[in-house]
Amino acid sequence: MPTSADLDKLLDGWQGRPTVAVIDLDVLRENVRRFKKLVAPPTLLMAVVKAAGYGHGSVPVAKAALAAGADELGVATVDEGARLRGAGIDAPILVLGPVGINERCRALSKRLTLVASDLAFARGVETDKQMLRMKQPAPVHLKIDSGMRRFGALPEDSVEIARFISDSPHLELAAVMTHFAGADDTDPAFTMEQARRFDRACEAIRSADVIIPQIHLANSAATIRFPELHRDRVRVGIAMYGLRPDPDVDLPDGVKPVMAVHSRLARVFAVQPGESIGYGRQWSASEPTMAGLVPLGYADGYRRHGSDRYWMSVNGRRSPVLGRISMDQTVVEVDSNARTGDRVIVVGNGTDGVAPTLNDLATLIDTIPYELATGLVAPRLPHLYVQQGELVAIADVSGYREIDPTALGG
Numbered sequence: 524m525p526t527s528a529d530l531d532k533l534l535d536g537w538q539g540r541p542t543v544a545v546i547d548l549d550v551l552r553e554n555v556r557r558f559k560k561l562v563a564p565p566t567l568l569m570a571v572v573k574a575a576g577y578g579h580g581s582v583p584v585a586k587a588a589l590a591a592g593a594d595e596l597g598v599a600t601v602d603e604g605a606r607l608r609g610a611g612i613d614a615p616i617l618v619l620g621p622v623g624i625n626e627r628c629r630a631l632s633k634r635l636t637l638v639a640s641d642l643a644f645a646r647g648v649e650t651d652k653q654m655l656r657m658k659q660p661a662p663v664h665l666k667i668d669s670g671m672r673r674f675g676a677l678p679e680d681s682v683e684i685a686r687f688i689s690d691s692p693h694l695e696l697a698a699v700m701t702h703f704a705g706a707d708d709t710d711p712a713f714t715m716e717q718a719r720r721f722d723r724a725c726e727a728i729r730s731a732d733v734i735i736p737q738i739h740l741a742n743s744a745a746t747i748r749f750p751e752l753h754r755d756r757v758r759v760g761i762a763m764y765g766l767r768p769d770p771d772v773d774l775p776d777g778v779k780p781v782m783a784v785h786s787r788l789a790r791v792f793a794v795q796p797g798e799s800i801g802y803g804r805q806w807s808a809s810e811p812t813m814a815g816l817v818p819l820g821y822a823d824g825y826r827r828h829g830s831d832r833y834w835m836s837v838n839g840r841r842s843p844v845l846g847r848i849s850m851d852q853t854v855v856e857v858d859s860n861a862r863t864g865d866r867v868i869v870v871g872n873g874t875d876g877v878a879p880t881l882n883d884l885a886t887l888i889d890t891i892p893y894e895l896a897t898g899l900v901a902p903r904l905p906h907l908y909v910q911q912g913e914l915v916a917i918a919d920v921s922g923y924r925e926i927d928p929t930a931l932g933g
């Protein structure tokens with residue numbers, strides 16, 4: 524955890540855009556260790572780093588998570604998996620989402636594990652596998668749709684697909700999986716119903732003499748709420764970043780937000796009664812007001828819907844957003860002590876006193892922290908990676924670079 528002195532040093536020394544995301548890799552590692560403790564061996568911990576590591580940056584997050592004990596990685600697309608391989612990451616990577624026919628070959632050649640949900644796809648993988656003339660059979664996870672109605676084979680079709688994969692000399696049925704539609708709901712009834720449907724489908728597959736080496740079901744919410752659903756592997760995304768799957772789901776003890784967003788006042792100015800601020804003249808002053816300009820906007824993932832709802836922390840004081848959030852700029856109310864260059868906490872990490880967390884901001888605009896986090900992406904919003912109080916990596920317009928590659932582990 525960077526002390527406030529470390530943070531001052533980091534932000535004062537930063538030569539780039541004043542608006543930055545600070546990603547604390549020590550917090551990330553601690554979160555991963557907490558989840559490792561929560562799931563008893565031999566259950567594996569898959570760190571889900573899709574969507575640029577939920578906006579945090581997939582490569583540094585993946586390296587830190589693996590160094591802290593995560594067993595494997597989950598991504599949504601072949602591109603995301605290839606990016607990790609390109610960074611020299613060797614751990615097993617599962618592509619959780621559907622994969623296009625024209626990218627299967629690339630996925631296999633990058634040693635990405637694919638999820639099959641129909642016979643045609645499994646056949647296609649087998650053909651690609653033969654074309655690539657790879658020696659080892661390609662591991663495939665069979666996904667069963669137990670009620671999500673999105674991606675996955677219906678239980679009644681799953682025996683045939685499982686048998687095909689298992690019988691193929693080029694494929695290996697590595698696991699059978701499913702995904703919950705409402706593991707974060709207060710009422711666990713549908714989650715339990717999905718688990719029962721899944722178990723019945725697995726039973727049918729085993730009755731057809733197909734061996735299922737592993738099964739996995741749980742996302743963050745299910746991992747936290749239902750230890751009985753951990754089974755052979757948990758797939759933890761949002762909670763690893765210290766964000767809640769739902770406002771009603773408490774995170775395990777010691778799990779904290781990994782990312783904060785900092786900026787500086789670009790300008791401080793007085794607004795007179797009757798004057799409005801910004802596009803659409805949505806907010807007008809009813810009394811003399813001091814305003815501060817913050818160089819960040821909806822193009823940085825600071826959602827326009829937060830106009831007149833969001834707030835920031837300026838010099839430890841709660842500063843509401845005034846008027847519309849623009850593409851690149853936002854105006855907040857400040858007090859008469861505020862000066863150009865003063866530090867602003869746009870998103871706090873829960874340890875910096877008065878500052879909204881991503882969970883708070885999500886609640887204010889009636890969305891989920893998933894959506895907000897995945898919008899806060901480099902390179903436009905430079906990402907600074909900190910470990911033991913030191914800057915260890917940067918992602919900005921010049922690309923991603925590690926200052927001390929050994930520090931990141933992986």
Ligand SMILES: *Cc1c(COP(=O)(O)O)cnc(C)c1O
Pocket residue numbers: 571573619702741742743744758759760761762768
């Ligand atoms: C994204 C995803 C996860 C992780 O979900 P969280 O709620 O972020 O923990 C798990 N499994 C699958 C199939 C996913 O697509």
